[in-house]
Amino acid sequence: MRLEKIKLAGFKSFVDPTTVPFPSALVGVVGPNGCGKSNVIDAVRWVMGESSAKMLRGESMADVIFNGSSARKPVGVASVELVFDNSDGKAGGQYAQYSTISVRRQVSREGQSTYFLNGVRCRRRDITDLFLGTGLGPRSYAIIEQGMISRIIESRPEELRVYLEEAAGISKYKERRRETENR
Ligand code: ATP
Ligand code: MG
Numbered sequence: 127m128r129l130e131k132i133k134l135a136g137f138k139s140f141v142d143p144t145t146v147p148f149p150s151a152l153v154g155v156v157g158p159n160g161c162g163k164s165n166v167i168d169a170v171r172w173v174m175g176e177s178s179a180k181m182l183r184g185e186s187m188a189d190v191i192f193n194g195s196s197a198r199k200p201v202g203v204a205s206v207e208l209v210f211d212n213s214d215g216k217a218g219g220q221y222a223q224y225s226t227i228s229v230r231r232q233v234s235r236e237g238q239s240t241y242f243l244n245g246v247r248c249r250r251r252d253i254t255d256l257f258l259g260t261g262l263g264p265r266s267y268a269i270i271e272q273g274m275i276s277r278i279i280e281s282r283p284e285e286l287r288v289y290l291e292e293a294a295g296i297s298k299y300k301e302r303r304r305e306t307e308n309r
Contacts, residue, residue: 127216127227127260129170133207137172138165141192141201167269169206173231175241175254176264188235205232207242217256229253259298266292 131147134140139162146155146166155163168182172190179187194200207230215222221243230242231253241248243256257263267278267289278289291297 127214127262128211130209130211130226132166132169133209134166134169134205136192136201136204137169137190137206138162138192138204140165140169141195141198167271170208171264171269173206173208173229173253174257174262174264175231175250181264187233187239191233191235203232203234205230216260221256227256229256258301259292259295261292263292 128151129148131145133143133145135143155166157163164183168190172182176182177187179185179189182190184190191204192198192201207228210217210227210229211225212221212227213225217224217227221227224244226244228242228244230245231239232242233239239250241250241253243252254263257266262268278286288297291300
């Protein structure tokens with residue numbers, strides 16, 4: 127499963143519909159301070175279900191919606207879509223059959239987020255389920271931010287175990303067991 131492109135509209139500084147392509151395994155995003163490089167990473171976390179505004183460098187969830195500039199009025203809706211190449215069939219279960227998987231999240235100023243999987247409306251849980259055990263996900267080791275390496279090095283064995291279990295694909299089953307036990 128490989129990220130092919132990100133489509134943004136109304137998300138943070140990306141007010142107009144913008145496609146950020148990832149044509150190969152190694153892509154560098156460069157640009158002057160404040161041009162929106164980190165906003166692209168925030169967009170990826172956000173689609174994958176991040177629910178903490180602080181993790182997205184904002185104070186409230188509405189801070190992800192373009193809030194205007196000297197030349198442009200604010201907009202009412204933010205949308206981000208991740209398009210994955212799944213020709214290796216790594217996305218498990220019912221999604222293995224799709225060679226392309228699209229995951230989209232949309233939010234308006236009024237409130238609730240809506241999620242879409244291959245264009246069909248779904249629950250946030252369906253999105254987190256899709257990524258669980260793949261190493262992707264809003265807080266996974268797929269996104270390594272400043273300070274994270276030293277945090278991993280200094281983490282306690284039980285914290286380290288969470289990363290190892292995700293890498294080994296065990297976390298998915300642990301989550302299912304936890305849900306069953308809580309029923
Ligand atoms: P640096 O090199 O300093 O890390 P960067 O390229 O990572 O910079 P970002 O942090 O991605 O920059 O982008 C910051 C810009 O995004 C700021 O100009 C900020 O005003 C703008 N921005 C953030 N949220 C919004 C929003 N909701 N609406 C409009 N603009 C926003
Ligand atoms: Mg930055």
